[in-house]
Amino acid sequence: MIVERAPAKINLALHVRHRRPDGYHAIETLFAFARDGDAVSVELAAASSFTITGPFAAALSTLDNLVLAAIEAFASAFGTPGPLAIGLDKNLPVASGIGGGSADAAAVLRALARLTQVSPDDPRLAACAVELGADVPACLLGRAALGTGRGEQLAPLDGLAGTPLLLVNPRVAVSTAAVFARWDGEDRGPIAEGGLLDRALSGRNDLEAPARAIAPVIGDVLAVLGSTGAPLLTRMSGSGATCFALYRDATERAHAAAAIRASHPDWWCLESALA
Numbered sequence: 001m002i003v004e005r006a007p008a009k010i011n012l013a014l015h016v017r018h019r020r021p022d023g024y025h026a027i028e029t030l031f032a033f034a035r036d037g038d039a040v041s042v043e044l045a046a047a048s049s050f051t052i053t054g055p056f057a058a059a060l061s062t063l064d065n066l067v068l069a070a071i072e073a074f075a076s077a078f079g080t081p082g083p084l085a086i087g088l089d090k091n092l093p094v095a096s097g098i099g100g101g102s103a104d105a106a107a108v109l110r111a112l113a114r115l116t117q118v119s120p121d122d123p124r125l126a127a128c129a130v131e132l133g134a135d136v137p138a139c140l141l142g143r144a145a146l147g148t149g150r151g152e153q154l155a156p157l158d159g160l161a162g163t164p165l166l167l168v169n170p171r172v173a174v175s176t177a178a179v180f181a182r183w184d185g186e187d188r189g190p191i192a193e194g195g196l197l198d199r200a201l202s203g204r205n206d207l208e209a210p211a212r213a214i215a216p217v218i219g220d221v222l223a224v225l226g227s228t229g230a231p232l233l234t235r236m237s238g239s240g241a242t243c244f245a246l247y248r249d250a251t252e253r254a255h256a257a258a259a260i261r262a263s264h265p266d267w268w269c270l271e272s273a274l275a
């Protein structure tokens, strides 16, 4: 059996530049990844099956799922590997700005490439990722990168691996398309040059205001994260509603997590680190 991790994607900064003729938005974003996330398993079997386990399994369909779309995309590009038993361990909240579905799709592409001895650098694999969604190429790369275009043009970046990270979601699903549709159309400028933390600190998430208009509780999450301990950076990721904080050390992260779990026991809270 082949197991591939599907780490949560974080947008350390997300600048929306303009709406393109194809309806997508040109973005500039600092992608980073957590050490934790979902996991996908794949093996050849007598008959096809797809099983979802984990804390967020109930939020997903086994019939309409990015995992199945990724298998289809792979089969169109490389031929069908045969009947597959697929497992998805769903640990990340769904429709939450941390790319769970995109991470799962990318993990499937990586797993099928290993199963069929396709090179992970095969350009047809990257083409499958582009077809599956704007975040899937970044998730296929799986390391910090500057993303441009609609997020698929990637330039790897170093600088923050190991930084303690806290992810907090108020358990409100937010539609990415609905948030982009509410963006005010104003280009507030590019991401600055420099080291990764400085670039992130001087950056923004331009989807925060439209996401907060849809889910005002995001403002509460940001306020609580910003006022608990002394984070290096607090921000919303992607189209929300998950927000994150970066810390100097694991003790500060643990204190913040304990305080937030006590004050908001209904929120999802994951202690992790940047990959």
Ligand SMILES: C[C@](O)(CO)[C@H](O)COP(=O)(O)OP(=O)(O)OC[C@H]1O[C@@H](n2ccc(N)nc2=O)[C@H](O)[C@@H]1O
Residues within 6 Å of the ligand: 011, 014, 023, 024, 025, 026, 027, 029, 097, 099, 102, 132, 133, 134, 135, 136, 149, 150, 151, 176, 177, 180, 238, 239
């Ligand atoms: C917000 C981000 O998560 C930042 O990393 C991504 O830009 C969104 O990536 P994603 O969830 O993989 O997005 P997709 O599934 O490709 O697109 C969902 C919808 O979001 C909008 N969308 C997405 C990406 C983008 N650059 N411009 C857009 O306008 C489109 O309406 C699209 O129909």
Ligand SMILES: Nc1ncnc2c1ncn2[C@@H]1O[C@H](COP(=O)(O)OP(=O)(O)OP(=O)(O)O)[C@@H](O)[C@H]1O
Residues within 6 Å of the ligand: 060, 064, 065, 066, 067, 093, 094, 095, 096, 097, 098, 099, 100, 101, 102, 104, 135, 174, 176, 237, 238, 239, 240
């Ligand atoms: N395996 C999957 N995991 C999560 N969502 C999935 C999956 N398959 C299909 N979906 C659907 O895709 C939509 C987006 O889910 P996802 O969790 O990837 O969003 P997101 O975290 O907001 O992503 P992004 O940060 O890329 O905007 C959801 O509405 C969900 O129903």
